[in-house]
Amino acid sequence: MSRLVRKSIGELKAYVPGEQPSDPGIIKLNTNENPYPPSPNVLEILRKFSSGKLRLYPDPVCTELRESIAAYHDCDPEQIIVGNGSDEILALCIRAFVERDSAVSYFDPSYSLYPVLSAIEGVRQIPVSLGAEFEWVDPPKGDSSLFFLTQPNAPTSLIYPKSKVSRFAAAYPGVVVIDEAYVDFADRNCADLALSMDNVIVARSFSKSFSLASIRAGYAVGPLPLIEAMYKIKDSYNVNLITQAAAKAAIEDADYMRGNVKKIRQTRERSAAALTEMGFTVLPSQTNFLWVRPARGEAKILFEQLKDKRILVRYFDAERTRDYLRITVGTDEEMDALLAALGAMMVNG
Amino acid sequence: MSRLVRKSIGELKAYVPGEQPSDPGIIKLNTNENPYPPSPNVLEILRKFSSGKLRLYPDPVCTELRESIAAYHDCDPEQIIVGNGSDEILALCIRAFVERDSAVSYFDPSYSLYPVLSAIEGVRQIPVSLGAEFEWVDPPKGDSSLFFLTQPNAPTSLIYPKSKVSRFAAAYPGVVVIDEAYVDFADRNCADLALSMDNVIVARSFSKSFSLASIRAGYAVGPLPLIEAMYKIKDSYNVNLITQAAAKAAIEDADYMRGNVKKIRQTRERSAAALTEMGFTVLPSQTNFLWVRPARGEAKILFEQLKDKRILVRYFDAERTRDYLRITVGTDEEMDALLAALGAMMVNG
Numbered sequence: 001m002s003r004l005v006r007k008s009i010g011e012l013k014a015y016v017p018g019e020q021p022s023d024p025g026i027i028k029l030n031t032n033e034n035p036y037p038p039s040p041n042v043l044e045i046l047r048k049f050s051s052g053k054l055r056l057y058p059d060p061v062c063t064e065l066r067e068s069i070a071a072y073h074d075c076d077p078e079q080i081i082v083g084n085g086s087d088e089i090l091a092l093c094i095r096a097f098v099e100r101d102s103a104v105s106y107f108d109p110s111y112s113l114y115p116v117l118s119a120i121e122g123v124r125q126i127p128v129s130l131g132a133e134f135e136w137v138d139p140p141k142g143d144s145s146l147f148f149l150t151q152p153n154a155p156t157s158l159i160y161p162k163s164k165v166s167r168f169a170a171a172y173p174g175v176v177v178i179d180e181a182y183v184d185f186a187d188r189n190c191a192d193l194a195l196s197m198d199n200v201i202v203a204r205s206f207s208k209s210f211s212l213a214s215i216r217a218g219y220a221v222g223p224l225p226l227i228e229a230m231y232k233i234k235d236s237y238n239v240n241l242i243t244q245a246a247a248k249a250a251i252e253d254a255d256y257m258r259g260n261v262k263k264i265r266q267t268r269e270r271s272a273a274a275l276t277e278m279g280f281t282v283l284p285s286q287t288n289f290l291w292v293r294p295a296r297g298e299a300k301i302l303f304e305q306l307k308d309k310r311i312l313v314r315y316f317d318a319e320r321t322r323d324y325l326r327i328t329v330g331t332d333e334e335m336d337a338l339l340a341a342l343g344a345m346m347v348n349g
Numbered sequence: 350m351s352r353l354v355r356k357s358i359g360e361l362k363a364y365v366p367g368e369q370p371s372d373p374g375i376i377k378l379n380t381n382e383n384p385y386p387p388s389p390n391v392l393e394i395l396r397k398f399s400s401g402k403l404r405l406y407p408d409p410v411c412t413e414l415r416e417s418i419a420a421y422h423d424c425d426p427e428q429i430i431v432g433n434g435s436d437e438i439l440a441l442c443i444r445a446f447v448e449r450d451s452a453v454s455y456f457d458p459s460y461s462l463y464p465v466l467s468a469i470e471g472v473r474q475i476p477v478s479l480g481a482e483f484e485w486v487d488p489p490k491g492d493s494s495l496f497f498l499t500q501p502n503a504p505t506s507l508i509y510p511k512s513k514v515s516r517f518a519a520a521y522p523g524v525v526v527i528d529e530a531y532v533d534f535a536d537r538n539c540a541d542l543a544l545s546m547d548n549v550i551v552a553r554s555f556s557k558s559f560s561l562a563s564i565r566a567g568y569a570v571g572p573l574p575l576i577e578a579m580y581k582i583k584d585s586y587n588v589n590l591i592t593q594a595a596a597k598a599a600i601e602d603a604d605y606m607r608g609n610v611k612k613i614r615q616t617r618e619r620s621a622a623a624l625t626e627m628g629f630t631v632l633p634s635q636t637n638f639l640w641v642r643p644a645r646g647e648a649k650i651l652f653e654q655l656k657d658k659r660i661l662v663r664y665f666d667a668e669r670t671r672d673y674l675r676i677t678v679g680t681d682e683e684m685d686a687l688l689a690a691l692g693a694m695m696v697n698g
Binding site for chain 2: 216
């Protein structure tokens with residue numbers, strides 16, 4: 001380790017994103033991407049981009065995109081901040097709301113980026129263990145000033161009762177960031193809490209339901225004083241011009257997104273039933289992935305055998321997660337291929 | 350100020366980017382954009398983008414783009430990290446190399462983002478005053494661990510002697526980031542220092558010479574241990590897919606960029622001569638802008654009068670800069686309009 005690098009960075013374990021293989025023959029069910037393309041309007045935007053605009057800086061505060069997002073949420077554009085992916089939104093929250101001697105809390109297991117972001121900022125981490133079946137537990141009184149609450153949760157695919165979420169937020173002394181990356185696949189959301197409570201921010205992403213992981217767009221909705229603080233510390237031009245235009249086209253065609261979501265939910269239910277039939281424990285998913293436990297504690301073996309068959313799913317080798325696989329819901333054809341491969345393994349295993 | 354926001358953020362004065370008016374009738378010489386479009390290959394990339402790729406996450410480490418950048422610099426791709434604009438590169442440098450109880454140094458005046466980034470990270474700032482004519486001064490022994498060295502400098506447009514830069518870097522105990530955002534408009538660069546010294550990073554941008562401010566792409570070249578530390582703390586997918594492809598197309602067509610640079614340098618010299626003729630003090634620019642002092646201490650008045658005539662230039666109302674205007678070099682036609690407007694003001698003024 002170079003003496004020139006900060007000590008805490010040298011010791012840091014970086015976040016490991018799921019594999020992004022370039023081989024198009026691989027069935028990719030490992031990073032919760034949408035199997036369907038985005039609204040055709042997005043491609044139309046790219047087709048008609050004029051060269052003259054490319055040389056200019058983008059709007060630093062995404063005015064037009066925020067107007068479309070505000071219309072979608074029926075709120076004021078001032079209550080919206082757009083990020084270079086919702087990952088940037090999460091990082092900004094720590095930088096804006098957590099003093100160096102304070103801490104960040106989140107449920108365990110949830111999104112594995114939270115502890116990494118906290119470590120980068122050099123603040124303490126107070127994970128709160130979920131129940132035995134990954135169900136909600138009331139977090140103990142701690143001294144954290146930011147709580148990342150993933151709803152629905154990843155990698156467990158479960159949604160918490162909204163009454164638990166709102167009661168917790170009302171009692172929590174700091175900022176609650178409800179990370180709703182997967183919420184369009186669920187039966188309900190918490191956007192109204194961000195518009196009614198003074199300490200709740202809802203984070204959203206264009207990566208999953210809107211099929212736009214490539215362009216890096218996410219946003220936060222929340223109370224004005226919190227959103228304003230995030231504006232002060234974001235990079236000046238954090239969202240590029242093309243992403244602003246593409247995200248705007250996508251959210252203005254939300255019905256197209258909802259059509260894709262409907263297909264994915266149907267495939268999800270069908271795949272969950274088939275996996276249950278095969279002996280897997282399948283948690284009731286409110287996301288675009290399934291969190292499944294094989295009968296005989298063989299999650300890691302199945303993960304590797306699937307990989308040999310060019311089917312990528314996600315395996316998290318940590319205490320609470322190592323008996324499970326996280327399987328993105330792909331197209332019907334992709335899920336049939338997965339089910340057939342698993343079926344063959346169970347017979348031979 | 351909300352009690353939920355960090356104290357230092359509440360007190361922070363945010364960076365103010367130059368105006369980005371949407372009115373196409375305005376002559377925009379205020380944010381150092383390139384007046385010419387990027388390589389036609391960039392537009393070609395946008396035209397033929399396939400919808401299928403948009404739904405997938407981008408390569409988190411920009412493999413193909415880095416190969417093209419490495420070929421351009423004749424170095425190893427491992428020595429390159431790409432950022433969401435070079436602003437992100439600068440922020441990553443503070444986060445990676447400056448302990449909380451240490452400090453960041455930079456010349457005054459230089460890029461006004463450095464103190465803002467330092468304040469966001471909560472580290473001390475040690476500005477070093479340039480000489481009376483903005484010339485190099487040897488920074489005093491301080492206890493900073495990062496020095497942002499803008500070469501050529503903004504807003505002064507001057508280039509420092511390379512021998513001064515390399516001697517300073519050799520003696521400096523921390524990391525020297527040579528911010529070469531404008532270097533393609535200069536006679537020489539310092540990329541070789543980043544490839545030969547263990548504490549020097551060179552930051553580059555696609556925004557100016559490559560005419561791609563819209564897409565947010567910048568990168569750092571430097572020693573492996575420093576670049577690796579920056580990778581550990583960047584957002585997982587910090588550069589979107591379209592930007593990766595567009596920047597790659599641009600840097601592989603560097604001759605096109607050099608053609609634009611040649612035109613801009615010619616316009617720069619012609620405009621500098623005309624402004625000198627009109628009584629302005631014009632510093633010898635090695636950038637795509639001119640740093641000029643009107644004869645009668647009327648910089649702010651001229652700035653406002655030009656704005657009334659729909660010509661935007663940049664005015665920095667701070668101690669060292671308030672007698673000057675920063676004027677981006679536009680097309681010949683734009684500069685003729687500027688010169689005519691200034692001429693009329695001088696007669697009437």
